[in-house]
Amino acid sequence: DQQVKQNSPSLSVQEGRISILNCDYTNSMFDYFLWYKKYPAEGPTFLISISSIKDKNEDGRFTVFLNKSAKHLSLHIVPSQPGDSAVYFCAAPPANAGGTSYGKLTFGQGTILTVHP
Amino acid sequence: ETGVTQSPTHLIKTRGQQVTLRCSSQSGHNTVSWYQQALGQGPQFIFQYYREEENGRGNFPPRFSGLQFPNYSSELNVNALELDDSALYLCASSFVGFSTEAFFGQGTRLTVV
Numbered sequence: 185d186q187q188v189k190q191n192s193p194s195l196s197v198q199e200g201r202i203s204i205l206n207c208d209y210t211n212s213m214f215d216y217f218l219w220y221k222k223y224p225a226e227g228p229t230f231l232i233s234i235s236s237i238k239d240k241n242e243d244g245r246f247t248v249f250l251n252k253s254a255k256h257l258s259l260h261i262v263p264s265q266p267g268d269s270a271v272y273f274c275a276a277p278p279a280n281a282g283g284t285s286y287g288k289l290t291f292g293q294g295t296i297l298t299v300h301p
Numbered sequence: 302e303t304g305v306t307q308s309p310t311h312l313i314k315t316r317g318q319q320v321t322l323r324c325s326s327q328s329g330h331n332t333v334s335w336y337q338q339a340l341g342q343g344p345q346f347i348f349q350y351y352r353e354e355e356n357g358r359g360n361f362p363p364r365f366s367g368l369q370f371p372n373y374s375s376e377l378n379v380n381a382l383e384l385d386d387s388a389l390y391l392c393a394s395s396f397v398g399f400s401t402e403a404f405f406g407q408g409t410r411l412t413v414v
Contacts, residue, residue, distance in 0.1 A: 188343075218402065227305065227391055227405030228344070273343050284351050287334035287395045287403045288359075291343030 187211045188276055190292035197299050203261040205272050205295050212255065213279035218289070219248060219259050222271045231272075232259070264299045271296050305406035307392050313412045319380045322409045324392030326373040332356070333375040334403060335367060336391040344391055350375055351397065379411075387413045 189208045197203045207217075215236040220228035234241040234248045234257065241248050247260045261268055275289040306325045314320050326333050332351045336344035346359035350369035364380040373394070379386055389410050393403040 190343075193341075220405075225407065227393075227407045229405070230402040233402070275343075283397050284332050284349060284356055284395075287332050287349050287393060288346050288357050289334075289336075289344070289403065290346065291336075293341070293343045 186293075187214075188274060188290050188292040190272075190274060190295050192295050193293070194296040194298070197264045197297065199266055199299055199301050200263045203259075203264045203268065203297055203299065205259040205261075205274075205297065207257045207259075207274035207292050209255050209257075209276060211276070211279070211290075214276040215279055216277055216286075217248070217250065217257055218275045218277075219246075220273045220275060220291075221268075222273065222294070228273060261297075264297075266299045266301050269297055269299050305392055305394050305404050307390075307406035307409050309409060310407065311410045311412075313414060314382050316382055316384060316413055318382050319378065320382060320411060322377040322379075322390050322392075322411070324375045324377070324394075324406055326375065326392075326394035327404050330394035330396045330404070331373055332395050332397055333369055333373065334393045334395075335375070335377045336393065337361070338389040338391060338408070340388070347377070382413045384413050387411060 218233040219231040222228040250257045271294045275291045277285045334349040335347040338344040348358040353369045368376045389408045391408045392406045395403040
């Protein structure tokens with residue numbers, strides 16, 4: 185039962201262009217989402233999050249959009265840089281997350297982003 | 302401030318053996334969670350420890366067990382290793398009530414032969 189899905193295993197983008205990474209979820213009770221980035225031989229690092237009370241959250245070059253009716257979120261990176269090349273995971277804690285719940289994440293399969301110079 | 306550190310970084314074990322992986326939480330964090338990441342997959346939640354007690358478990362059998370110590374460091378123990386246990390094991394720590402993000406270690410790559 186894959187509750188968080190990233191259907192694109194990989195994405196290749198030219199430097200300076202926009203990267204759009206997609207994520208779908210099936211559990212309508214999820215109310216908070218996070219994106220993590222992972223470089224080889226390193227652990228995932230937190231990138232950006234969004235609460236279900238919002239439909240957009242922006243942090244510098246990174247913007248996450250949430251479409252609750254479609255159970256879909258996307259991460260936009262503008263402009264993309266070669267250093268952004270990594271595996272990107274979307275994740276969600278259990279519904280009504282609070283307290284210890286943020287450590288019990290359900291992850292998608294990940295999307296490998298490659299940004300070409 | 303130190304980050305989350307895990308040891309060892311790589312490990313090879315034989316099927317049927319037992320293994321212990323270790324995690325040192327980020328300073329000040331009071332919860333620790335363990336994840337298994339198989340090749341080409343996202344991390345899967347194994348269990349979490351809070352106040353030295355198990356506080357939630359994913360879909361993993363009892364041969365996966367853990368401990369959290371008073372200094373918030375943690376161990377993951379796996380008994381009767383199977384070939385499918387070969388994976389990257391990630392530890393993540395967080396602080397209840399302070400932050401919504403979990404901080405991950407670099408992982409331990411376990412190979413079962």
